Amino acid sequence: MAFDKDTIIASLKEASITDLSDLVKAIEDEFGVSAAAPVAAAGAAGGDAAGAKDSFDVEMTESGDAKVKAIKAVREITGLGLKDAKGLVDNVPSVIKEGVSEDEANDIKEKLEAVGAVVTLK
Structure with missing residues (x-):
């Protein structure tokens, strides 16, 4: 059996969305695969990597009054x-x-905000 990709592509272009979904x-049924699995796995891995941050920089953007x-x-914070x-x-800024931990960064932020400073964590 000859495989002609141009003919297949032309047929796919003419097919309806319902036909393509079918x-x-x-x-998937014939070959035991899932078209959605690779996309879902890549999305989940990317989300986890972006959410995990080990160290933070504490930046004062305004010193306040x-x-x-x-x-x-x-x-007190820096010595x-x-x-x-x-x-x-x-x-400022x-x-x-x-390079501090999230907990330490939040503690520093609270101390500085308590005296009127504006602080961001990066």
Whole structure:
């Protein structure tokens, strides 16, 4: 039996959606495969990879009105001296801490937001 892909493609172009759906089901039954499985597996794997993040950077985007409190909070969080902490607060946006766990990042965010700063996690 000769296999002519051009003839098959031409036939598929003329077929209705219902006919094509029936054809897919027949091929799945005949060969014991599923047309949907590879697509679903790829989508699930991509979703898991995107959702899992190990480390976060805490960035202060606005220091707020209480800069002195923000400086104190930054010193407490980072262990920096007064001059360095003031530099971070005065020159926002600035990364306060890099590569921290999600829990630590959220704790830092809460401390900074408590003194009026605006913080994002990246």
